[in-house]
Amino acid sequence: MDGKLRTARDIVETADAPHRVELTADRRRLAATGDDVAVLRAEILDRRGRPVPDAGNLVRFTVQGRGAVIGVGNGDPTSLEADQASERRAFHGLCQAIVRVGARAGTVVVRAEAEGLQTGEVTLVVSPA
Secondary structure, eight states, X not given: OOSOXXXXXXXXXXXXXXXXXXXXXXXXXXXXXXOOEEEEEEEEEOTTSXXXXXXXXXXXXXXXXXXXXXXXXXXXXXXXXXXXSSEEEOBTXXXXXXXXXXXXXXXXXXXXEOTTSBOEXXXXXXXXX
């Protein structure tokens, strides 16, 4: 050590109102087997990109191309919502969808929409098996 005193500092910021849905995929390249899946995470963010931990917005997942939503979840152990659906209420600002792609190469566009919020979108590339 050089003998200098170092200080650490934490900054805590309170999130503002929900503004947009950010959608990310665990992977963006899939194989055209008809069975390959991607897990997508939808997070509710405020105008400055900060997570909104108390957001409970209903998020609807739609798929364009050869793919389908085969399941949704949010980590809430008390939720009575169906797991095989195309929508799910966020829990602590988060929810997810599982998308299965078809047996043909191409692209699949997944959108996550919540009323009054900017839509999140991710493109999955499906390569020949």
